Amino acid sequence: xxxxxxxxxxxxxxxxxxxxxxxxxxxxxxxxxxxxxxxxxxxxxxxxxxxxxxxxxxxxxxxxxxxxxxxxxxxxxxxxxxxxxxxxxxxxxxxxxxxxxxxxxxxxxxxxxxxxxxxxxxxxxxxxxxxxxxxxxxxxxxxxxxxxxxxxxxxxxxxxxxxxxxxxxxxxxxxxxxxxxxxxxxxxxxxxxxxxxxxxxxxxxxxxxxxxxxxxxxxxxxxxxxxxxxxxxxxxxxxxxxxxxxxxxxxxxxxxxxxxxxxxxxxxxxxxxxxxxxxxxxxxxxxxxxxxxxxxxxxxxxxxxxxxxxxxxxxxxxxxxxxxxxxxxxxxxxxxxxxxxxxxxxxxxxxxxxxxxxxxxxxxxxxxxxxxxxxxxxxxxxxxxxxxxxxxxxxxxxxxxxxxxxxxxxxxxxxxxxxxxxxxxxxxxxxxxxxxxxxxxxxxxxxxxxxxxxxxxxxxxxxxxxxxxxxxxxxxxxxxxxxxxxxxxxxxxxxxxxxxxxxxxxxxxxxxxxxxxxxxxxxxxxxxxxxxxxxxxxxxxxxxxxxxxxxxxxxxxxxxxxxxx
Amino acid sequence: xxxxxxxxxxxxxxxxxxxxxxxxxxxxxxxxxxxxxxxxxxxxxxxxxxxxxxxxxxxxxxxxxxxxxxxxxxxxxxxxxxxxxxxxxxxxxxxxxxxxxxxxxxxxxxxxxxxxxxxxxxxxxxxxxxxxxxxxxxxxxxxxxxxxxxxxxxxxxxxxxxxxxxxxxxxxxxxxxxxxxxxxxxxxxxxxxxxxxxxxxxxxxxxxxxxxxxxxxxxxxxxxxxxxxxxxxxxxxxxxxxxxxxxxxxxxxxxxxxxxxxxxxxxxxxxxxxxxxxxxxxxxxxxxxxxxxxxxxxxxxxxxxxxxx
Numbered sequence: 001x002x003x004x005x006x007x008x009x010x011x012x013x014x015x016x017x018x019x020x021x022x023x024x025x026x027x028x029x030x031x032x033x034x035x036x037x038x039x040x041x042x043x044x045x046x047x048x049x050x051x052x053x054x055x056x057x058x059x060x061x062x063x064x065x066x067x068x069x070x071x072x073x074x075x076x077x078x079x080x081x082x083x084x085x086x087x088x089x090x091x092x093x094x095x096x097x098x099x100x101x102x103x104x105x106x107x108x109x110x111x112x113x114x115x116x117x118x119x120x121x122x123x124x125x126x127x128x129x130x131x132x133x134x135x136x137x138x139x140x141x142x143x144x145x146x147x148x149x150x151x152x153x154x155x156x157x158x159x160x161x162x163x164x165x166x167x168x169x170x171x172x173x174x175x176x177x178x179x180x181x182x183x184x185x186x187x188x189x190x191x192x193x194x195x196x197x198x199x200x201x202x203x204x205x206x207x208x209x210x211x212x213x214x215x216x217x218x219x220x221x222x223x224x225x226x227x228x229x230x231x232x233x234x235x236x237x238x239x240x241x242x243x244x245x246x247x248x249x250x251x252x253x254x255x256x257x258x259x260x261x262x263x264x265x266x267x268x269x270x271x272x273x274x275x276x277x278x279x280x281x282x283x284x285x286x287x288x289x290x291x292x293x294x295x296x297x298x299x300x301x302x303x304x305x306x307x308x309x310x311x312x313x314x315x316x317x318x319x320x321x322x323x324x325x326x327x328x329x330x331x332x333x334x335x336x337x338x339x340x341x342x343x344x345x346x347x348x349x350x351x352x353x354x355x356x357x358x359x360x361x362x363x364x365x366x367x368x369x370x371x372x373x374x375x376x377x378x379x380x381x382x383x384x385x386x387x388x389x390x391x392x393x394x395x396x397x398x399x400x401x402x403x404x405x406x407x408x409x410x411x412x413x414x415x416x417x418x419x420x421x422x423x424x425x426x427x428x429x430x431x432x433x434x435x436x437x438x439x440x441x442x443x444x445x446x447x448x449x450x451x452x453x454x455x456x457x458x459x460x461x462x463x464x465x466x467x468x469x470x471x472x473x474x475x476x477x478x479x480x481x482x483x484x485x486x487x488x489x490x491x492x493x494x495x496x497x498x499x500x501x502x503x504x505x506x507x508x509x510x511x512x513x514x515x516x517x518x519x520x521x522x523x524x525x526x527x528x529x530x531x532x533x534x535x536x537x538x539x540x541x542x543x544x545x546x547x548x549x550x551x552x553x554x555x556x557x558x559x560x561x562x563x564x565x
Numbered sequence: 566x567x568x569x570x571x572x573x574x575x576x577x578x579x580x581x582x583x584x585x586x587x588x589x590x591x592x593x594x595x596x597x598x599x600x601x602x603x604x605x606x607x608x609x610x611x612x613x614x615x616x617x618x619x620x621x622x623x624x625x626x627x628x629x630x631x632x633x634x635x636x637x638x639x640x641x642x643x644x645x646x647x648x649x650x651x652x653x654x655x656x657x658x659x660x661x662x663x664x665x666x667x668x669x670x671x672x673x674x675x676x677x678x679x680x681x682x683x684x685x686x687x688x689x690x691x692x693x694x695x696x697x698x699x700x701x702x703x704x705x706x707x708x709x710x711x712x713x714x715x716x717x718x719x720x721x722x723x724x725x726x727x728x729x730x731x732x733x734x735x736x737x738x739x740x741x742x743x744x745x746x747x748x749x750x751x752x753x754x755x756x757x758x759x760x761x762x763x764x765x766x767x768x769x770x771x772x773x774x775x776x777x778x779x780x781x782x783x784x785x786x787x788x789x790x791x792x793x794x795x796x797x798x799x800x801x802x803x804x805x806x807x808x809x810x811x812x813x814x815x816x817x818x819x820x821x822x823x824x825x826x827x828x829x830x831x832x833x834x835x836x837x838x839x840x841x842x843x844x845x846x847x848x849x850x851x852x853x854x855x856x857x858x859x860x861x862x863x864x865x866x867x868x869x870x871x872x873x874x
Contacts, residue, residue, distance in 0.1 A: 065647040072601035147617030149602040152610045166613060222648050240649040241657040243731070243820035267730060269818040273713065277721045277728040278818075443597025443833070446604055464605075480607055 053561040054263045055542060056284045058275050062241060062268055067221035068206040069141040069148045074553060080203040081552025082247050082264075085231040087115055087134070087185070087200035090555065092546050094466060096197045100129055100207065100230070101185070110192025110504040111160075117183040121254045123209050124229040131179035133207035138177045140213075141204055142166045154204045154464065158196070160188040192503030195467035202465070202551045232259045232557040243268040247556065260544075260560040276537065285539040291414055294348045294535055302537045305350030309359045309549045311471065312460035314422070314527040319485040321455045323403045327524060328394035333456070334380050334527035335387035337425035343530050346418050350533035355381050357517055358468045359531045362549050366506040372468055376514050379521035380528055384429050391430045404434045408448055409458040411439040419458060422529075449483050457484075458529070463550045468513040469498065470550075475525055486525040491516050573857070577850045584846045585839070589631060592838055593624055599644040599833040618644065631839070640843075641836030645829065651840035654825065659844075661731055662814070662821035665740055666807030673745030674799065677752025678792075684753065685760030685791075686783065696753060703750025709812040712743035716816065729818040740817045744810060748802055752795060759791035793863055800856040804849045 065071045068080050087104075088096035101115040121129040141151030142165045155162040160176025176188030189196065199205065209228050216226045223239040232255070233247035247264040250256065269275050272290035276297065279287035289297050297303055316333065318325040339353040352360065355378035363372045395401055407426075409419035416439050423435040435456075440448070448454050461481075463470040473479060476495055477487040498512040520526070543562040546555040597603070599618070600611060615621050619630060634641060640651035677700075684696040719739060720728040726739050763769065764787055772782050814821040822841065829837035 062646070064645050067647055070647040144613045145617070147614045149600060149606060149610075149614055152613070153602055153605045156610070167609060218648050220648065222646075239653075239657070240646040241654050241820075243818075267818070268820070269729065270824075271729075271815050271818065274716070274729045274816055274818055277716065278730070280721065281724075281728045283728065283730070441596070443595075443603075447596060449604070481604065 052262045053260055054265065055261060055559070055561060056265045056267075057286050058269045058278070058284050058288075059266045060268070060270060060288070062243060063238070063245075065221065065240070066227055066235065066238070068137065068203050068208065069146050069151055070221075071203050072149050077203040078552045078554060079235055079247070080206060081201075081231070081548075082233045082554075082556050083227070083229045083231045083235045083250070084203075084206040085121070085253075086202070086205045086207065087117075088197055089557065090198060090201050090466075090546075090548050090551070092555075092558070094198070094549050096201060099201070100134075101200070104197070108504075110194075111189050113187045113189065113196060114180070115185040115187070117185060118254060119183055121230060122252050123212070124234055124250065124252055125209075125212065126252070127209055127211075127228075128182070129207055129209075129230050130182040131185040132182070133209055134185050134205075135177050135179050136210040136213075137206060137208035139165075139172045139175050140208065142175060143172055144168055148204075150204045154199070154202060157190050158193055158199070160190050162190070191499050194503060194506050194509065195465050195469070198466040232256075233261075233264070255557075259557060261556065264556060264559075279537050279539075285542050287537045289349070289535040289537060291346075291348050294350075297537060298535075300537060302539060304536055304538045306534045306536065306547050307350070307352065307361055308462075308532045308534060308547075309362045310460055310462040310532045311354050311357060311359045312458065312529045312532065313354065313357070314529065315449075315454075315457040315459050315484045316524070316526060317452055317454055317457065317484040319452045321405060323394075323398060323405065324455060326394050326397060328390045328397065329403070330524035330527075332387045332391035332394055332430055333426060334521075334524045335383045335390070336429040337382065337422050337527075337529075339382050339529060342418065342421055346421055347414065347530065349535040351530045352533065354528040354531045355379055356528060357520060357526070358471050358513070359463075362463065363466060363468050365510055372510070372513070376517050379518065380524070387429060388431075391433075395432060400432075402432045402434065404436065405455040406436050406438055407456045407458070408438045408440065408445060408454040410445060411441050415439065415458065422458070452483055452485065460532075466550060468510070468517075469495070472513055472516050472520075475520060484525075486523070488519055488523055488525075491519045491523075494519070570854075570858075573854050577847075577854065580850055581843065581846060585632070585635065585843055586628075588839060588842045589628055590624070592835060593627075595830070595833055597833050599835060601832075635843075640840040643829075643834055643837045645832050645834040645837065651836045654837060655822065655840055655844055658820060658822040658825045661819050662823055663807045665737060665744055665813070665819070665821070666803070668737065668741040669744035670748055670799070670803050670806050672741065673748030674752045674795075676745070677749040678756050678788075678795075680749065680753040681756025681791075682760060682783070682788065684757040685764060685787075688761055688764075693757075696757070700750040700753040700757075703746040704754075706746070707812075708743050708746060708810065709816060711746055712740070712813055712816045715739045715743055729816070731817075731819045736817075740813050740819060743813055743817075744806060748799075748806065751798060751802065755795045755798065756788075756791050759794055760787055763787050763790045789863075793860075796856060796859060796863060800852045801849070804845070804852055808845050808848065 059075060061075060063075045063079055064073055065076045066080060068084065071077055071080055085099045087099055087101035089099040091097045098118075100117050100121050102118050104113055104115040106113050117129070117131055119128070123129060138155065138159065140146050141148050142155055142162050144166055152162065152166040156166065157163065161170050161174045162176075164170035165172060165175050176190075178186050180186050193199070207230070212228050213220050219226045221227055224236055227235060229235065229250055230253070232250055232253050234250045236246045236248045238245035244265070244267045246266065249259050249262050253259065267284070269278060272288060272293060275284070275287040276289065276293060278284045289303070314333070316324045316330050323329050343351050343353050356373060356376055358372050358376065360373040361371060364370065365372060365375055395403075407419060407423050409415050419437055419439055423437050427433050427435050438454075445457070449457060449459070461471060461474060472495055474481045475486050476482065476492050477489075494512045494516040498509040502508045502512060541561050542559070544559040546558070547553060548555055598611070598615070598620070600606070600614060603611065606614070612621060619627060622630070631641070640655075643649045643651055643654055646654065680696045680699065684693040687693050716728060716739060720726050727736050730736055769782060769786060772786050777786070808822060811823040811827045813819070814824040825837070826841045829841065
């Protein structure tokens with residue numbers, strides 16, 4: 001009997017050997033059939049040639065669109081930002097520095113901006129970049145036939161007639177952008193817009209070569225071959241479903257001398273654990289650390305936390321709930337949960353407590369350069385005693401001793417824990433308050449928001465341009481994103497004034513913003529929770545990569561490879 | 566035979582039509598819209614964008630339009646990947662998934678058959694229990710746990726294989742192992758049960774009495790009969806393996822179709838959802854037909870007739 005078992009084992013072993021050989025053949029075949037993808041295959045481990053500066057990065061997903069008019073997401077804007085250049089580009093301090101435009105003049109009323117363009121900028125096919133390219137691109141972005149989402153969003157209310165053109169009430173050429181000559185671009189604005197200079201660095205405002213785009217037709221921006229570049233890098237080996245691609249130094253870029261990196265290889269990895277293991281293996285030079293991995297890696301020598309400019313808060317809907325229409329109830333809720341504990345124990349990824357609306361390290365005050373957040377100070381902090389005082393007054397006013405409210409939040413793992421924590425804190429610290437939880441997917445939360453079908457909602461906002469107005473404008477009466485029936489005439493007036501009569505006087509505008517933010521929290525309109533951050537492992541090799549406060553997340557123009565060790 | 570196949574193909578088309586209809590209307594019940602900046606646009610602005618994709622039409626009209634395109638072999642343009650035909654997405658993504666699935670199926674089934682065979686021969690012996698334990702573990706441990714473990718031990722710690730990514734044959738080894746556990750365990754369980762039964766039946770006793778050698782009995786008379794029920798499960802298993810595993814693809818960062826499918830549902834990319842569903846359905850129905858035809862070859866007791874009954 002024993003002998004037979006041994007014989008079987010030997011047979012098994014032999015079969016395994018045969019299988020291994022067969023397996024080898026198997027892939028050779030499929031390797032051939034997948035020839036088209038072959039060229040991009042081993043980029044992640046490609047050894048750098050002598051003296052070549054190469055970095056390897058992970059991207060969280062494929063790039064859905066490289067068409068500046070159609071892009072809506074982080075990754076689209078990231079790679080449009082690296083491969084294209086608009087009028088201006090943001091530097092290390094988020095200050096606009098020259099791009100295709102060398103300088104500009106603004107008319108006294110702040111409505112007409114005349115940009116002087118450089119004459120040495122070219123597209124990657126050799127054509128010069130001219131003012132006509134901007135006119136074409138901007139018209140295309142608001143043309144209803146394009147079906148762009150960010151076009152009307154970014155340009156509507158900013159560029160003259162953008163809304164009218166988008167809804168078909170005005171012709172394309174009525175859009176407030178014209179080419180005076182090949183190298184002079186005149187832009188007419190709807191209202192004076194002090195932050196317009198930095199806005200022109202955003203992906204939607206990139207120029208497009210009309211002849212090329214029309215020639216490509218429906219194929220435009222679906223692969224490397226159907227794209228033209230005018231930025232620091234070109235995008236190589238890319239198709240719209242590609243999982244690997246490279247940024248390669250663009251030798252025809254007007255400022256190519258500044259660009260030090262030869263190549264940045266990218267590969268899509270979604271799993272956080274896999275990302276970290278690839279980092280430790282040395283395949284990639286940067287990896288994100290998810291909340292559950294922070295404890296394990298926070299002592300790693302390459303661990304770094306980069307603050308972001310998204311702010312999260314509780315929206316307190318005054319329409320559905322009579323209780324939330326009571327100011328004292330809102331004051332109580334906004335003070336009744338421990339934000340420190342939430343940030344350090346639940347999020348645990350470098351996020352910081354938010355005690356206001358406009359994020360920290362986002363906009364400096366125009367004259368002093370101090371951070372807006374610091375000047376405005378802590379407007380809504382965790383304070384159980386004060387919260388309970390407000391709560392008692394509120395209950396008296398309402399003539400009740402129990403209040404039931406629903407908390408609407410996201411359904412990702414982290415959100416669920418966070419929602420539960422906040423609900424628990426509220427009902428513990430405010431006696432008589434009962435909070436029911438409703439965790440739903442993002443889309444459903446948006447629907448509930450639009451219909452104002454919620455009491456309290458965990459929501460957040462990331463900036464679309466470099467100005468406090470991007471956050472403060474959320475809460476003007478009947479604003480498109482208000483959706484909680486907050487209304488304060490004084491608040492509306494301050495913001496209105498900032499965008500109209502004070503529009504050309506930036507220091508005065510910021511005074512208005514400070515005052516408006518103050519009013520927002522005197523009314524306890526929202527309850528700030530936290531400002532997000534990215535926890536990452538970043539190799540010391542990576543130097544000169546800046547993080548932008550809006551638009552493309554990373555700026556690679558000035559990046560280089562430092563000492564490897 | 567030809568008549569039978571023709572009839573089956575016709576049924577296949579009807580089934581596909583029903584699947585297309587059902588999934589189309591179910592998909593429309595998904596909350597949300599394919600817009601990405603829904604929270605930033607006014608309702609009028611949203612309507613302008615939706616107009617371009619024909620999403621402002623009444624749903625029955627959209628359905629007729631979709632079927633019209635489908636009949637002409639046009640699966641539409643993806644919403645999520647701008648200007649990219651769904652066919653391109655499917656073609657790009659099916660390759661890695663199919664390769665992994667095929668490798669896992671072949672290796673897994675062969676190992677599973679061997680495991681089952683060993684177990685059956687040493688019925689109630691040590692090897693039987695060992696292989697049963699392996700089979701039970703294989704079916705009950707979720708493959709993401711197994712994949713994570715493989716990655717940790719063989720890539721991160723021992724550094725025998727790359728941690729993840731797609732490219733050379735080496736990259737496919739760990740995901741193949743993670744993926745093959747299930748077919749291996751399933752095959753082992755089936756073969757063991759069948760073999761024990763077959764080896765105890767009269768014709769085996771007859772064969773032994775006639776002096777057929779032991780390997781002859783096991784492989785020629787036993788195994789051939791024990792494999793018949795396995796064929797039934799292998800078909801559907803092949804489809805589910807080759808259409809990709811979202812979990813395995815995500816852990817090993819493989820650009821496959823499984824993950825793409827889940828993603829397209831998350832972002833309401835209607836044309837991609839429909840295209841992927843229909844492709845999976847067509848594969849599934851096709852394989853079932855092939856298996857039905859195979860039965861006739863493997864098992865003489867099953868006859869395919871013109872089908873008047």
